[in-house]
Amino acid sequence: MRTTEVTQQDFSPSTIQSNAPGSVQFSLLMKMKIVGGCAALVVLWFARDAQAFSAQLQGQSFGSTNWQSVNLMGWKELDFAPCRTLFTGGPATNQTIVVTFDHTQTAGGNVTPGIENLYYFTNSSNVTITSGPTLSAPLGVDQWSYTFTVTLTSATNAGFVQFYARLAAGCHNFSGSSLHLGGTPALSTLQIAKPGPAPGSPDLGITKMGPATANPGEVITYVLSYTNQATAGGATGVQLSDTLPSALTFVSCSAGCSVVGPTIIWDLGSVARGVTGSVTYQAQVINSAINGSTFQNSAFIAEAENDVNPADNRASVVTTVTFGCIPPSIVTAPAGATNCAGAPVSLSVSANGTALAYQWRKNTAPIPGATNATYSVSSLAVTDGGTYDVVLTNLCGTATSAGTTVVVTSTTADALISQTNCPGDSVSFSTTAHGVGPFSYQWVKDGVLLSGQTNSSLALSGITNGSTGVYSVQVNGACNSITNFANLTVNTPTTADALLSQTNCPGDAVSFNTTAHGTGPFSYQWAKDGSPLSGQINSTLTLSGISGGSTGVYSVQVSGACNSVTNFATLTVNTPTTADALFSQTNCPGGTVSFSAAAHGTGPFSYQWVKDGSPLSSQTNSTLTLSGITSGSAGLYSVQIIGACNSVTNFATLTVNTPTTADALLSQTNCPGDTVSFSTTAHGTGPFSYQWIKDSLALSGKTDSSLTLIGITSGSAGLYSVQVSGACNSVTNFANLTVNTPTTADALLSQTNCPGDTVSFSTTAHGTGPFSYQWVRDGSPLSGKTDSSLTLISISSGSAGLYSVQVSGACNSVTNFANLTVNTPTTADALTSQTNCPGDTVLFSTTAHGTGPFSYQWVKDGSPLSGKTDSTLTLSSISSGSAGLYSVQVSGACNSVTNFANLTVNTPTTADALIS
Known part of the structure; x- marks a missing residue:
């Protein structure tokens, strides 16, 4: 006889209304028992919650904000990987959640680190953590867990509890490809891809020192010393850990350790080749420790790289429990205080030892009656200030705390x-x-x-x-x-009486004098023509036996408490008579000739002109004019000039028929809007006349020895000349005027690029150079960017902005602008795996994000599906052959991403035929 039992769960529950408010959903359970050739059908209804509460583990890959329940990628050792338990099916009250994780992996007596711990538990607004999270970290067990209870208040919105899984140093040695998180109720398994080793070949080593024996209740100290003995290369991401046995409880540590379960952890960072160091910690032997028993605690050091000699990465100390006197030791030293007179103060010490006696001291002197663990003063006096310590004694030793200061203060x-x-x-x-x-x-x-x-x-x-x-x-x-x-x-400002200017003769004595007013003391410094006179620092300056060199502007700087003032006066010294030389001349016959002399020195002056040694009657002015000259007018002319002190005689030769000359013009280059001047000086026998010309055309009214052009333009450029006409002839001199072209620059082209691209902006300057360039981003100059082109290598989203270049030429500058837009990388919503029955229609869909346009290619089991290039894939009337791994490759402007989902096709129910 054969018995077959078939059970079917109907997932489309019916609702039965009752007289009570609300509704209850029921599930249909059908059981069919086939015995021989007869079948019995049993229909069972059972009630359940309106929506079944469920929880699922999710996490994020490195650099991603998407939550997923598949393998998390890209995390390194010591990273904190975001994880969460996602809750649906609310409202639900006091649901117990257990999250397990691979803390270690034990094989062959060696323990390999995995996930250090879960940190920073937080909950969404619609979730309340009613208890926990509580860590379960039993000694010798590789898998640790956190237990907590939650209440999900929302019936429509999912809630979550988020936490971070930190990968321990050395977890790249974990066997397999992933570290795992799981738990109940049916959280599924969340995998974190195991990181590979970092490049390098460090050789870390560790030694451990601790007591060979210890008493129950005794606080003992362990010293962990480490070094990097590598011949080359440092270690990064180094962690040092020590696991306490059940016979010890943690007390304190050095160097900022953290305690996770029974494990003490130090994050050491990078340890360079040849570097050594040490850390310490204190632990207390439990009071129930059995005499003669032993305990062992082990230390381990790990890094991100593969260690060339892992054998010395572990160290341990075995301690035997003995009964006896525990020497005194200070656990927590007394802390000092600063208080006002009359205020109370209390000092206390925490110590370890057997039958301790206390004696407090002030400035090393015992305080009568201060024999408890706490010493208090109800009202401080000034004399209570000082250095306090406490001496601990028992039958097996003495310990003295470090001195601490009590300061009794007033304002x-x-x-x-x-x-x-x-x-x-x-x-x-x-x-x-x-x-x-x-x-x-x-x-x-x-x-x-x-x-x-x-x-x-x-x-x-x-x-x-x-x-x-x-x-x-x-x-x-x-x-x-x-x-x-x-x-x-507030001082009174300094003033001083004015100086009086003077005129004197050589050899005279001269005095200048001033009087200071305001807040002193006063100091004086006399100066001549702006140069200080050494040693002249009184209110009076006396000059004896002056000469022509004494002439000048004299000043005195009077300095008081707040300021200084400077007064000036001029000293004029009569100078000997001199006269400008006469110029010999050559003129045309019939012309008019003039000789002129300018007298210098102190006048008044008188003049007498002479030709060939004979005075010329009535020629007593500074200028001699000869009209209608002939060849007989040629000769040696002189003028005697008589001044206040002396006379001088100057000579010149008159040669008839001297041609006219003029100083050359200077060519010039200027910018539009400038003022330009051309000038010449005529030589020879005058009088002279001038006519200015541009490009062969006479300039109306321009008949002076200089030509001024105001606010020039490009039309002002050309060949300028001046015709200088003298008594006998005329000369023409030429010069070019070049007008610079204003600076312009080719426009910049705005660009749109992808992260990681290299972008170049370029401009070409036009006009008159030389040219200089300054590139600017969002209004801020880019240091060192002074060429005609700007190249940005491996751009990121932070490279986007408004770029401009200021091009400066000979006359002006221009600024051109362009935008740089950085496309957003392509991402796509995850696909959802599905389980369906033959004949069903299945829909996979994704939504692309980032910068498009986007294209899609659907793939089944690695083979592209022809024509399936939309964001949605519809499979009609599926069969068992439809089952497989589906994926979609979404391509955007910058990159492509591929998401995966499984399609499982249920096998139709069949039953063996009955036998007649």
Whole structure:
């Protein structure tokens, strides 16, 4: 006889209404028992929640914000990988969640680290953590867990509890490809891809020191020493850990350790070749430890790289429990205090040892009656200040705590400093409070409160005579108040009487004098023509036996307390008579000739002209004019000039028929809008006339020896000339005027690129150079970017912005702009795996994000599906052959991503045929 039982769960529950409000959903359970040739059908209904509560583990790959339940990629050792349990099917009350994780992996007596711990549990707004999370970390067990209970308040929205899984140093040695998280209820398995080893060949080693014996209740110290013995290469991401046995409880540690379950962890960072170091920690032997028993605790050091000699990465110490006297030791030393007189103070010590006796001391002297673990003074006196310690004794030793200071304080403040300043100065009074704060301040002038002046310093800007007075500050502290005073004196500005200018003869004695007024003391410095006169620092300057070199502008700088003033006077010394030389001339017959002499020195002057040694009658002016000259006019001419002190005679030759000449013009290059001048000086026999010409065309009215062009333009450029006409002939000189072209530059082209691309902006300058360039991003100059092109290598989203280049030429600058847009990388929503029955229609769909346009290619089991290039894949009337791994490759402007999902096709139910 054969018995077959078939069970079917109907997942389309019916709802039965009752007289009570609300509804209850029921599931249909059908059981068919086939016995021989007969079948019995049993239909069972059972009630369940409106929506079944479920939880699922999810996580994020490195650099991604998408939550997924598949393998998490890209995380390195010591990273914190975001994870969460996602809850649906609410409302649900006090649901117990257990999250397990691969903490270690034990094989062959060696323990390999995996996930260090789960950190930073937080919950969404619709989830309440009603208890926990509580860590379960039993010794010797590789898989740890956290247990917590939650209440999901929302019936429609999913909730979550988020946490971070930190990968331990050395987890790249974990066997397999992933580290795992799981748990209940049916959380599924979340895998974190195991990181590979970092490049490098360090050789870390560790030694451990601890006691061979210890008493129950004794606090013992362990020292862990480490080094990198590599011949080359440092270690990165180094962690040092020590696992306590059940016979020890943690007390304290050095160097900022963290304690996870029974494990003490130090993050050491990078350890360079040849570097050594050590850490310490204290643990207490449990009071129930059995005499003669032993305990062992093991230390382990790991890094991100593969260690060339892992054998010395572990160390342990075995300690035997003995019964006996525990020597005194300080667990927590007393802490000092700073208090006001009259306030209470209490000092305490935490110690370890058998039958301890206490003796408190002040400045090493025992305090009578102070024999408890705590020493208190109800009302401090000034004499109570000092250094306190406590001596611990028992039958097996003595220990003394480090000295700690008790300060009995009152409020004091640094004295104010009186000041003398000048009008317009800025003055600051400042004090520093000492004692116990908080401190408050109030500044006062001449007994009147200064409104709003309640800081430790008082600043006065632009003081005047009215600012003079007595300033004070009242400083209030926790214990008392104190007032300090200072005077502010405002000086009178310095002035000085004017100097009187003088005219004198060589050999005379001259005196200049001034009187200073204002706030002294005064100092004086005399100067001549701007140069200080050495040693002349009195209010009077006396010059004896002056000469022509004594002429000049004399000044005296009078300096007082606040400022200095400078007064000036001129000393004129009559100078000997000199005269400009006469110019010999050559003129045309019939022309008019002029000789002229300019006298210098001290006048008045008289003149007498002479030809070939004979005075010329009535020729007593500074100029001699000869009209209608002939060849007989040629000769040696001279003029005798008589001044106040002496006379001089100058000579010149007149040669008839001397041609006209003129100084050359200078070619010029200028910018539009400038003012340009051309000028010439004529030589020979005059009078001279001038005609200016541009490009062969006479310029109307331009008949002076100089030509000025105001506000030139490009049309002003050309060949300029001046025709200088003299008594006998004319000459023409030429010069070019070049007008620079204003600077322009080719426009920049805005660009759109992908992250990682190389982008170039370029411009070409036009006009008159040389040219300079400055590139700018979003208004900020880019340092060193001064070429005609700008190249940005491996751009990121932060490279986007408004770029501009300022091109400066000979006359002006222009700025051109362009935008750089950085496309967003392509991502796509995850596909959802599905389980369906033959004949069903299945829909897979994804949504692309980032910068498009987007294209899609659907793939089954690695083979592209022809024509399936939309964001949705529809499979109609599936069969068992439809089952497989489906994926979609989504391609955007910059990159492509591929998401996967499984399609499982249920096998139709069949039953063996009945036998007649």
